Amino acid sequence: MSSQQKPKITLKVNGKSYEADIDLHRTLLEVLRDDLDSNLTGAKYGCGHGECGACTVLIDGKAVLSCLTLALAVNGREIETIEGLAENGKLHLLQEAFNSNGAIQCGFCTPGFILTAKSLLDENPEPDEEEVREYLKGNLCRCTGYVKIIEAVLTASKG
Amino acid sequence: MKRETKTIEKTMPKLAPTVIPVAEDLKVVGKSMPKIDTLGKATGAAKYVSDLKLHGVIYGKLLRSPHAHAKIVSINTQKAENLKGVRAVITHKDAPRVLFGECGVEDAYLLPDRARFVGDEIAAVVADSEQLAEKALELIEVKYEPLPAVFSSEDALNPEAPIIPPPEVCDSNLLPGLTRSNLKEWGDVEKGFENSDHIFEATCYTRFIQHMPIEPRGCTAQWDGEKITVFVPSQRPFEYRRSIAKVLGLPENKVKLVSPLIGGSFGSKYQGRYAIIAAFLARKTGKPVRFDFTKEEDMLSKMRQTATHEVKMGLKKDGTFSAIDGRITTASGGYNWSHNSEAVLPLNGLFRCPNIKFESRSLYTNHPTTGEWRGVNNGPMTFAVGQLVDRISEELGFKNPVEFIKKNHIQTGDECSSLWEREGVLLSSCGLDECLERGAEAIGWDKKWKGWKTPVRTEGSKRIGMGVAAMTHHSGPAVFSSSAVVHLNTDGTANFLTPVMESGQGATTTQAQILAESSGVPFKDIHVVFSDTEVTPLDPRGQVGSVSAHVTGLATKLAGEDLRQQVLERFADLISVKPEALDIEEGKIYVKEDTEKSITLKELMEKSRFGLTPVIGRGSTTCPNWPQKARNFGVHFGEVEVDIETGELKVLQYVAAHDVGKAINPTIVAGQIEGAAAMGLSWALSEELIFDEDGKALNLSNQDYKIFTAVDCPKIIPIIVEPGDPLGPYGAKAFGEAPSIPVPACIANAIYNAIGIRFMELPITPEKILKALKEGKKEYPS
Numbered sequence: 035m036s037s038q039q040k041p042k043i044t045l046k047v048n049g050k051s052y053e054a055d056i057d058l059h060r061t062l063l064e065v066l067r068d069d070l071d072s073n074l075t076g077a078k079y080g081c082g083h084g085e086c087g088a089c090t091v092l093i094d095g096k097a098v099l100s101c102l103t104l105a106l107a108v109n110g111r112e113i114e115t116i117e118g119l120a121e122n123g124k125l126h127l128l129q130e131a132f133n134s135n136g137a138i139q140c141g142f143c144t145p146g147f148i149l150t151a152k153s154l155l156d157e158n159p160e161p162d163e164e165e166v167r168e169y170l171k172g173n174l175c176r177c178t179g180y181v182k183i184i185e186a187v188l189t190a191s192k193g
Numbered sequence: 194m195k196r197e198t199k200t201i202e203k204t205m206p207k208l209a210p211t212v213i214p215v216a217e218d219l220k221v222v223g224k225s226m227p228k229i230d231t232l233g234k235a236t237g238a239a240k241y242v243s244d245l246k247l248h249g250v251i252y253g254k255l256l257r258s259p260h261a262h263a264k265i266v267s268i269n270t271q272k273a274e275n276l277k278g279v280r281a282v283i284t285h286k287d288a289p290r291v292l293f294g295e296c297g298v299e300d301a302y303l304l305p306d307r308a309r310f311v312g313d314e315i316a317a318v319v320a321d322s323e324q325l326a327e328k329a330l331e332l333i334e335v336k337y338e339p340l341p342a343v344f345s346s347e348d349a350l351n352p353e354a355p356i357i358p359p360p361e362v363c364d365s366n367l368l369p370g371l372t373r374s375n376l377k378e379w380g381d382v383e384k385g386f387e388n389s390d391h392i393f394e395a396t397c398y399t400r401f402i403q404h405m406p407i408e409p410r411g412c413t414a415q416w417d418g419e420k421i422t423v424f425v426p427s428q429r430p431f432e433y434r435r436s437i438a439k440v441l442g443l444p445e446n447k448v449k450l451v452s453p454l455i456g457g458s459f460g461s462k463y464q465g466r467y468a469i470i471a472a473f474l475a476r477k478t479g480k481p482v483r484f485d486f487t488k489e490e491d492m493l494s495k496m497r498q499t500a501t502h503e504v505k506m507g508l509k510k511d512g513t514f515s516a517i518d519g520r521i522t523t524a525s526g527g528y529n530w531s532h533n534s535e536a537v538l539p540l541n542g543l544f545r546c547p548n549i550k551f552e553s554r555s556l557y558t559n560h561p562t563t564g565e566w567r568g569v570n571n572g573p574m575t576f577a578v579g580q581l582v583d584r585i586s587e588e589l590g591f592k593n594p595v596e597f598i599k600k601n602h603i604q605t606g607d608e609c610s611s612l613w614e615r616e617g618v619l620l621s622s623c624g625l626d627e628c629l630e631r632g633a634e635a636i637g638w639d640k641k642w643k644g645w646k647t648p649v650r651t652e653g654s655k656r657i658g659m660g661v662a663a664m665t666h667h668s669g670p671a672v673f674s675s676s677a678v679v680h681l682n683t684d685g686t687a688n689f690l691t692p693v694m695e696s697g698q699g700a701t702t703t704q705a706q707i708l709a710e711s712s713g714v715p716f717k718d719i720h721v722v723f724s725d726t727e728v729t730p731l732d733p734r735g736q737v738g739s740v741s742a743h744v745t746g747l748a749t750k751l752a753g754e755d756l757r758q759q760v761l762e763r764f765a766d767l768i769s770v771k772p773e774a775l776d777i778e779e780g781k782i783y784v785k786e787d788t789e790k791s792i793t794l795k796e797l798m799e800k801s802r803f804g805l806t807p808v809i810g811r812g813s814t815t816c817p818n819w820p821q822k823a824r825n826f827g828v829h830f831g832e833v834e835v836d837i838e839t840g841e842l843k844v845l846q847y848v849a850a851h852d853v854g855k856a857i858n859p860t861i862v863a864g865q866i867e868g869a870a871a872m873g874l875s876w877a878l879s880e881e882l883i884f885d886e887d888g889k890a891l892n893l894s895n896q897d898y899k900i901f902t903a904v905d906c907p908k909i910i911p912i913i914v915e916p917g918d919p920l921g922p923y924g925a926k927a928f929g930e931a932p933s934i935p936v937p938a939c940i941a942n943a944i945y946n947a948i949g950i951r952f953m954e955l956p957i958t959p960e961k962i963l964k965a966l967k968e969g970k971k972e973y974p975s
Contacts, residue, residue: 074237075237075244076237080407081488081894081895082487083488083894083896085894085895086895088407116235120236125236132231135860136225136860136861136863136864138234138697139699139868140697141231141234142407142408144234168904171904173903175407176406176459176872176900178867178871179870179871180903180906181871183903
């Protein structure tokens, strides 16, 4: 393809289909936030190097760092972002737990944490504290000291 | 440099302490009400500055100096300007020659003609896309004349050193001023040392560190022909507005600064060139201008100084203080935007001592801008004081360090003036005893403490040790002020206009709870409008220095009481009773003696739509600072495990007990304790911004500047101590910085208990622990 061409990308995000003409080099994070005709700003730019986890989205239920994912590499795939977690206005257990126990302070890391935790609970529905900490070590938080985040994940795991 | 020396008698209490008991019948204050900002954060609906998208926006990028100190001999932007899609390029030639800055020092121009650090911003481009703007940066041709540079406070003090600040700011690298380079004495320190039976000294070193909020900074500015609007996360919206107005030559009422939800700040997001440049370019081009910083740029924007702390303490035979002398010397970067004044607090605000001297020296160096990091320079000085006090406790034969703190700490009613307050001001309340007692119990101090030079236990190559450290900090810096306005709508709901910003510390929820309590408007019916300088009332200094629960809270309480009085009077008038006969609760006004006679706020305001004055509550206040001053206090207990074969350290248990006066929202308070303590642990054990010999920062990333992750942080146990306070709203003190302050001292003391070595510099890494063990000395560095 010539550098002037803008290939078309098709993504299904939170169950809805989107199409856009994008630059070759766009990351999934950039496409979700800026290129689709949507309001999907839940995934955040925290570092651009896959080191903080704030850009986490789910692909096939697995946590993926969207700032390191070339958008065209996931052309046609189904993506789940934080905006898609609640169903018909009913919060996911994790969202409910985070929201009600003080696990959210500035909130910038929250979407990434919730989605990574969802990926954990889908794999391992009853983790212990150590397993939760280990799974979440790729998500950085500067506000909470992780105390109430761990508690929220454990609470959600108990249903 | 002319130094200020003031001498006063440091008095012991003359008045009996008068602590007003905290009201027990509170309905909203004291409860963990659901936070008003977190639902949107959990669903992704919450918008931060980078999520705001203005139509027609153009993108800005900044050109940064590769030299630590260099004159810009020439700068040619023609090629950049000619690139298709580039809207404007500006340099110092275009910038108004108006100084601005932060924390009382105005030492920056919009764009400089001389770079003061590697990464200093020297030109700006706006273009139709980020890629084009970056391409345009490469086309700017700059001829630099590198100048000699200084990278330490010692070198900066040298009379031969190049002078870094512009001559119109200061003619020396040593910047004078109350909160920069200053000298103050209480009593007579020389006599105090003469009368001492024991004298101890220590020198400690703390390094450049970064705040590392997860959200990098950014902004969007637009010009409508008359007014500038800037969306920028800032803890100091009104101060930033003032700088923008000043540099652009606009009146303050033609600058609207909105601070959206902030993704973490901790002192990093105050001001900065970028929003002023964005405003300037928005006015120049007529298009909305957006800047997004990369993580690297964000880390370069602000850091806490590298500092040397020299402390000398004189004690009498009975183990009480006779004299304390402390000096802080900081390498304060190319833009000196940080106070040194908070370093006085552990020296003269924590222990009873009749003779105290504090000296501060703040030096310009060719490093990035330095500014306030949580706790400012209190934490670094507490690292020195907390360890020295631990050593003194041992050498004077105290059973354990807790006993020393208990015997010597400041008490309610003691004189407690620091640099900010009038001499003679008395401490309003002090909860240190309860912090000591409950914290010691929580960690199991009595069971675990085996004595000096004896680890708590030994398991193979692992040594487990325990330590303690105390702290004090502002509850509202003395010169701060704030305000609040609340409108009642025709359906009885309220619009609450508050200057606080929301960076996760829960200020909006806290203020709403205070308003609900004081006004009688139900918490759920309060809509909070925050940090918009066009709409929310004035708060000149911002939410810094641990202030909003205490000072803004007082203004909010006044506004609530004002509103309450108006609605009571209105109903009293309607039913011909005296207002004193009425009360309001949860939006219902009723006659105290006959509760059936009542009206809801909704009904009352519906009636008020025709011919009655709108109900507006207002409050405006300064920080109470005479004849009493509030301070917050805390004690930390830590248990660490040091592996003497690998140098690795694990924090096994960590207890943080804090006197917060009264917890307005206990969940928020616990979260602040946990988060700030975790930040302190990360600082103590992992963090340092590293520069090479040319002044270039080497570790501008999460990978290379590691903050604690979920596996590094222990489960921190917060203990909320509520002695009440006569000055704060419902007895509350502000305390957001406090739990980060005693952590390094506490951990260092625990390490000493484990392996018998005192670490005199931060961070304390496994490499240093191993090196220290090999050297076999009592102190590291020796």
